[in-house]
Amino acid sequence: MNASLIIIGNEITRGLVQDSHVKRIGSLLDGIGVRLECVFIINDSGSIRDYITFASHDCDIIITTGGLGPTDDDRTRDEISNAVSRPLMETDQARQNVEKRLGCGSFGPSNMRQALIPEGFEVIANENGTAPGFYGEVAGKLYISLPGPPRECEPMLAQTRRIICDFSGMPQSGCAAFSLFLVPEARFNDLSNKVLTQIGCADKLEIGTCFKDYKIDVFVYYRDARAKDAYVSAIKAVLHEEMPIKCFFEGDVDVFQDFRNLIVSKRLTVSTAESITAGYISKLITDMPGSSSYFLSGIVCYSNEIKMMELGVGSDTIDSHTEVSVECADEMSAGCAAKFGSDIAIAVTGYAGPDGKDVGKVCVSIAYDKGRSRKTIEFRFAGRREHIRKRTAIASLLMACSVLRDKCV
Numbered sequence: 001m002n003a004s005l006i007i008i009g010n011e012i013t014r015g016l017v018q019d020s021h022v023k024r025i026g027s028l029l030d031g032i033g034v035r036l037e038c039v040f041i042i043n044d045s046g047s048i049r050d051y052i053t054f055a056s057h058d059c060d061i062i063i064t065t066g067g068l069g070p071t072d073d074d075r076t077r078d079e080i081s082n083a084v085s086r087p088l089m090e091t092d093q094a095r096q097n098v099e100k101r102l103g104c105g106s107f108g109p110s111n112m113r114q115a116l117i118p119e120g121f122e123v124i125a126n127e128n129g130t131a132p133g134f135y136g137e138v139a140g141k142l143y144i145s146l147p148g149p150p151r152e153c154e155p156m157l158a159q160t161r162r163i164i165c166d167f168s169g170m171p172q173s174g175c176a177a178f179s180l181f182l183v184p185e186a187r188f189n190d191l192s193n194k195v196l197t198q199i200g201c202a203d204k205l206e207i208g209t210c211f212k213d214y215k216i217d218v219f220v221y222y223r224d225a226r227a228k229d230a231y232v233s234a235i236k237a238v239l240h241e242e243m244p245i246k247c248f249f250e251g252d253v254d255v256f257q258d259f260r261n262l263i264v265s266k267r268l269t270v271s272t273a274e275s276i277t278a279g280y281i282s283k284l285i286t287d288m289p290g291s292s293s294y295f296l297s298g299i300v301c302y303s304n305e306i307k308m309m310e311l312g313v314g315s316d317t318i319d320s321h322t323e324v325s326v327e328c329a330d331e332m333s334a335g336c337a338a339k340f341g342s343d344i345a346i347a348v349t350g351y352a353g354p355d356g357k358d359v360g361k362v363c364v365s366i367a368y369d370k371g372r373s374r375k376t377i378e379f380r381f382a383g384r385r386e387h388i389r390k391r392t393a394i395a396s397l398l399m400a401c402s403v404l405r406d407k408c409v
Contacts, residue, residue, distance in 0.1 A: 001033070001034050001035070001060045001061070001168045002034065002035040002036070002037040002058075002059050002060055002061070003029055003034050003035070003036055003037060003059055003060065003061035003062070003063060003164075004036075004037055004038045004039070004040070004055035004058075004059040004061070004062050004063070005021065005022065005025055005026070005036060005038075005039045005040070005063050005064075005065070006039075006040045006042065006048070006051050006052065006055065006062070006063070006064045006065070007019055007021050007022070007039065007040065007041045007042070007064075007065050007066060007148075008042055008043075008044060008048060008064060008065065008066035008067040008076055008148065009043070009044065009065075009066040009067070009148050010043045010044050010045075010073075012041055012066075013041060013042065013043040014043075019041065020150050020154075021065045021150070021153065022036075022039055024150075024153075024154055024157060024208060025063060025065075025157070025160075026039075027206060027208070028157055028160070028161055028206070028208070028221070029164070031161075031206035031221055032161065032164060032165055032168070033168075034061065034164060034168060037058065037059050038055065038058075038059070040055070044066075044067060044073040044074070044075070045073065048064075048067065048075060048076060048079035048080075049079040049080075049082050049083045052064070052079060052080060052083040052143075053083050056083070056141050059141075060140075060141060060142065060168075061141070061142045061144065061164060061167070061168075062141060062142070062143050062144070063144045063145075063146070063160075064076055064080065064143075064144070064145045064146070065145075065146045065147070065148050065153055066147070066148030067079075067148065068114065068131035068132075068133070068145065068146075068147050068148070069114070069130075069131055069147075070110040070111045070113055070114055070130070070131075071110065074113075076145055077113075077116055077117065077118070077134075077145065080118055080143060080145055081118045084118060084136070084138040084139075084143060086118035086119045086120060086121070086136070086138065087118070087119050088116040088117065088118060088119070089116065089117065089118070089119045090112070090115045090116055091115065091117060091123060093123040093125070093132070094114070094115040094116070094117055094123050094132050094134070095112070095115040097114075097115070097123065097125055097126055097130070097131075097132040098111060098112065098114050098115050098130050098131075098132075111130065114130050114131040114132070115132075117132075117134040118134070118136060118143075120136055120138075121134045121135060121136030121143075122134060122135055122136060124144075124146065124156050124159055124160065124163075125156070125159075126147060126152050126156060127155060128149075128151050128152045128155060129147055129149060129151075129152035131147045131152075133145055133146040133147060133153075133156055133160075135160075135163050137167065142163070142164070142167045144160060144163065144164075146160065150210065150211075151210065151211070151212060154208065154209075154210035154217070155210055155217055157208060157219070158175040158177065158219055158221070161175060161221060162175075174221070174222050174223075174225065174228065175219055175220065175221050175222070176219070176220045176222070176228055176232070176250070177217065177218070177219055177220075177250075177251060177252060178217075178218040178219075178220070178232075178248060178249060178250055178251070179215050179216075179217060179218070179248075179249045179250075179251065179252060179253035180209075180215060180216040180217075180218050180239075180247060180248050180249075181214070181215050181216075181247045181248075181249075181255065181394055181395075181398060182243055182247045182379075182381070182391050182394060182395055182398075183216075183239065183242060183243065183247060184382065184383060184387075185209055185211050185216050187242075187382075188209065188216065188218070189209070191235065191238050191239070191242065192207050192235060194238070195231060195234045195235050195238055196231065198234065199227070199230045199231060199234055201224070201227035201230060201231060204222060204223050204224045204227040205220060205221065205222050205223075205227055205228060205231055206220075206221040206222075207219070207220055207221075207231075208221065214255070214256075214390070214394055215253070215255070215394075217252070218248075220232065235248065236248055243379075244377050244378070244379060245377060245395065245398055245399055245402065246398070246402065247398070255394060255397050255398055255401065256284060256285075256287070256288055256397065257288070258401050259285070259288075259397050259400055259401050259404075260288045260290070260291070262401060262404040262405065263294045263344070263404070264290070264293075264294065266404065268294060268342075268343040268344055268404075269294050269295070269296050269341075269342040269343050269344070270285065270294055270295055270296065270342050270343070270344040270345070270346065270400075271295070271296045271297050271298060271299075271336050271337065271339075271340035271342035271344075271345050271346075272285070272297075272298035272299070272336065272345070272346045272347070273298070273299050273301055273311055273332045273333065273335070273336035273345065273346070273347040273348075274298065274299070274300050274301070274347075274348055275300075275301055275302055275307070275323070275332075275347075275348060275349040275350070276348055276349055276350040276351070276352050276362060276388075276389060276392055277348055277389050277392055277393050277396075278300050278302070278389075279298060279300050280389060280390075280393050281298070281346055281348065281393045281396055281397070282295070282298035284393055284397065285397075296340045296341070296342050297340045297342075299311070299336065299339070301332070304318050304323050307323065307328070307332060310335070310339065311331065311332050311335030311336055311339065311347075312331065312334075312335040312338070312339075313328055313331045313332055313335060314331065317331055323349060324349050324350055324351055324358065324361055324362075324363060325349075325363060325378075326363050326365070326376045326377070326378050328349055328363065329347050329348065329349050329363035329364060329365035329376050330347075330365050330374050330376045332347035332349065332365060333345045333346065333347035333365035333366060333367035333371070333374055333376070334367050334371045334374060335371075336367065336371075337367040337370055337371030338370075338371050341370075342370075343368065343369075343370060344366065344367065344368050344400060344403070344404070345366070345367040345371060346364075346365075346366055346367075346396045346397075346399075346400055347364070347365045347366075347367070348362065348363070348364050348365075348392050348393075348396055349362070349363050350362030350363060350379075350388070350392055352385045352388045352389050352392075353384075353385050353388065354384070354385055359388070360380050360381045360382055360383070360388055361378065361379075361380060362378070362379040362380075362381055362388065362391075362392045362395070363376065363377070363378050363379070364376070364377055364379065364392065364395050364396045364399055365377075366396070366399050366400050366403045368403055368404075368407055369407075373407070375399065375402075375403050377399065379391075379392070379395055
């Protein structure tokens with residue numbers, strides 16, 4: 001069985017964006033024994049219908065990406081409709097996908113074009129965008145249409161894989177989803193390849209990733225559940241050596257929502273003391289609705305004088321251990337909890353670079369029980385200044401969640 005892939009988008013043909021669909025979708029197809037016969041990359045104004053018709057002559061599966069948005073130049077759904085002679089119809093599921101992302105009543109006719117799919121086709125839900133994908137079988141051919149942005153398309157590939165398996169009669173394989181924090185995508189890829197070599201199951205597994213703002217979605221496609229279990233166990237052990245806290249979780253984990261839920265359920269308050277992140281942690285916490293009920297205050301304390309005057313960090317602590325040390329972070333969190341009277345206090349200090357010594361060294365401290373107890377950890381983050389600061393913020397919330405789950409607070 002073979003397939004063709006039609007990638008649609010001016011941003012790709014003009015060289016503004018590098019395509020990633022060939023790698024992801026090609027790997028997916030190869031993993032289930034479907035040969036990717038040909039790939040077409042065309043602009044939005046190209047004759048999409050002609051390419052679809054051409055591909056359907058020689059291929060069993062025709063996959064398109066892009067051109068599903070709300071504007072007039074997003075014509076993929078219309079072109080597929082014409083190519084297979086199926087009129088466009090609005091479905092409840094497609095409309096719900098659009099409404100979920102935009103909010104009921106906040107859309108017009110252009111947005112609602114995204115709720116139209118060819119008659120008899122089924123929806124592929126899009127959790128990260130307004131335009132759902134869709135698929136259908138016509139005259140023995142399978143047509144699949146996916147959105148163009150990778151952050152929308154790639155999480156939909158697990159369902160796409162199942163659709164293709166059902167159509168082709170391949171043995172139904174499984175997909176396990178995980179959430180990875182703090183580890184860069186390229187570094188995870190290196191570690192993953194090493195694990196696959198060590199356990200000798202590369203022919204039974206396919207590992208896919210989708211980068212998001214604060215985490216990486218990891219998809220483990222498998223034909224043998226034992227191989228999947230062996231991989232998950234091994235990659236968890238490797239990541240445990242890579243990071244001093246748990247950073248790999250089963251399922252789609254939202255650390256911000258988890259933090260909010262834990263704070264609210266325990267009826268606690270929180271404050272922050274930030275040296276390296278300049279208020280970014282406070283911003284992330286207060287991005288969540290209802291945060292005024294539990295977030296008391298925060299302090300940005302870059303200078304050592306402020307750390308000492310406002311948080312009670314000892315001058316001897318800084319002289320002996322420097323301002324970027326677990327000892328300093330520990331006193332910062334205790335002082336923050338005492339200053340604002342919060343149940344939980346998050347304190348961070350570190351070197352974000354790009355210049356200076358120990359760039360990437362970060363210390364995070366979580367004070368709980370009104371500051372009487374603390375958990376403090378040193379991290380080493382790689383990357384540019386903005387990457388180090390962002391990972392510091394995420395690490396602090398992951399640590400806070402761990403403390404809130406494990407400690408009697």
